[in-house]
Amino acid sequence: MITSGLQDYIELIYNSITENKELKAIDIANKFNISRSSVSEALIRLSDLDLILYEGRKGIKITEKGIVEAKRIIKKHEVLCDFFHKILNADFEIASKNACKIEHVIDEELIEKISNFTEFCITNNINNNKKG
Amino acid sequence: MITSGLQDYIELIYNSITENKELKAIDIANKFNISRSSVSEALIRLSDLDLILYEGRKGIKITEKGIVEAKRIIKKHEVLCDFFHKILNADFEIASKNACKIEHVIDEELIEKISNFTEFCITNNINNNKKG
DNA sequence: TAATCATGTTAGGTGAACCTTACTAAATTT
DNA sequence: AAATTTAGTAAGGTTCACCTAACATGATTA
Numbered sequence: 001m002i003t004s005g006l007q008d009y010i011e012l013i014y015n016s017i018t019e020n021k022e023l024k025a026i027d028i029a030n031k032f033n034i035s036r037s038s039v040s041e042a043l044i045r046l047s048d049l050d051l052i053l054y055e056g057r058k059g060i061k062i063t064e065k066g067i068v069e070a071k072r073i074i075k076k077h078e079v080l081c082d083f084f085h086k087i088l089n090a091d092f093e094i095a096s097k098n099a100c101k102i103e104h105v106i107d108e109e110l111i112e113k114i115s116n117f118t119e120f121c122i123t124n125n126i127n128n129n130k131k132g
Numbered sequence: 133m134i135t136s137g138l139q140d141y142i143e144l145i146y147n148s149i150t151e152n153k154e155l156k157a158i159d160i161a162n163k164f165n166i167s168r169s170s171v172s173e174a175l176i177r178l179s180d181l182d183l184i185l186y187e188g189r190k191g192i193k194i195t196e197k198g199i200v201e202a203k204r205i206i207k208k209h210e211v212l213c214d215f216f217h218k219i220l221n222a223d224f225e226i227a228s229k230n231a232c233k234i235e236h237v238i239d240e241e242l243i244e245k246i247s248n249f250t251e252f253c254i255t256n257n258i259n260n261n262k263k264g
Numbered sequence: 265t266a267a268t269c270a271t272g273t274t275a276g277g278t279g280a281a282c283c284t285t286a287c288t289a290a291a292t293t294t
Numbered sequence: 295a296a297a298t299t300t301a302g303t304a305a306g307g308t309t310c311a312c313c314t315a316a317c318a319t320g321a322t323t324a
Binding site: 088094106109 | 216219220221222226229230233234237239241246248249252258260
Binding site: 037 | 270271272273274275
């Protein structure tokens with residue numbers, strides 16, 4: 001199983017590629033506040049898992065398998081973030097930060113339910129108006 | 133910061149004590165499928181953190197600080213479990229299993245919002261009736 | 265083009281949370 | 295009471311995801 005750290009990295013790689021932004025190892029290091037050498041190791045692990053193609057300075061490419069994995073994680077992130085922000089009215093920062101952590105541990109099954117429920121709440125204008 | 137493993141153990145210790153069940157190190161080992169020696173180490177760490185009083189076979193006692201910590205975690209568990217089970221209509225098993233993982237990473241702030249929202253949904257009879 | 269700077273790699277190390285194996289001591293059974 | 299079983303400890307090992315320091319190489323600039 002892919003660890004939560006690797007999930008974070010593949011997520012960033014996918015997002016950068018879809019936005020046509022060149023992503024370098026050092027960008028990952030800066031984003032997650034980890035050392036260049038840790039990124040180096042992580043990219044090798046992602047390559048070993050066939051999630052990316054990595055050739056040092058020549059750049060980072062994502063594989064089909066990597067895209068599937070990234071989308072899976074990003075979907076979880078979005079569903080959680082939307083629910084926290086739009087339905088619970090949490091600050092976007094809080095919503096996103098918590099989604100980042102929960103996305104690594106929650107089951108798809110529950111994500112589906114949250115997704116449906118968020119939609120239901122939006123169509124029926126249900127949300128958490130209390131300050132708490 | 134207390135790690136998620138230690139959180140699991142203090143949670144079990146607290147629950148056993150409040151149910152007047154004698155809890156031994158080996159029970160923790162069995163519950164979480166870890167070795168006796170790992171439990172031994174974990175109990176020393178919990179002692180070092182002043183969360184429990186541990187004297188080998190004489191038993192495990194929880195401190196005031198340990199009670200506060202345990203309650204904090206158990207509250208998160210219950211809030212999440214209730215929301216997943218009662219509002220999203222997830223199986224209790226799934227609800228509980230996911231709560232066990234999420235309780236270690238979610239902010240109190242969001243727990244408060246989920247708690248209020250669950251209450252709101254119950255009083256207004258709102259829940260996820262879709263199968264998905 | 266030579267020096268400098270940016271980026272990536274390598275080697276070796278840390279702490280956390282596990283593990284196994286062997287041992288010790290307490291409790292139970294015979 | 296002796297033998298056996300159960301519970302806990304100690305020593306030493308593994309893996310993971312990080313780290314730093316030193317080094318190598320590619321890119322930029324004086």
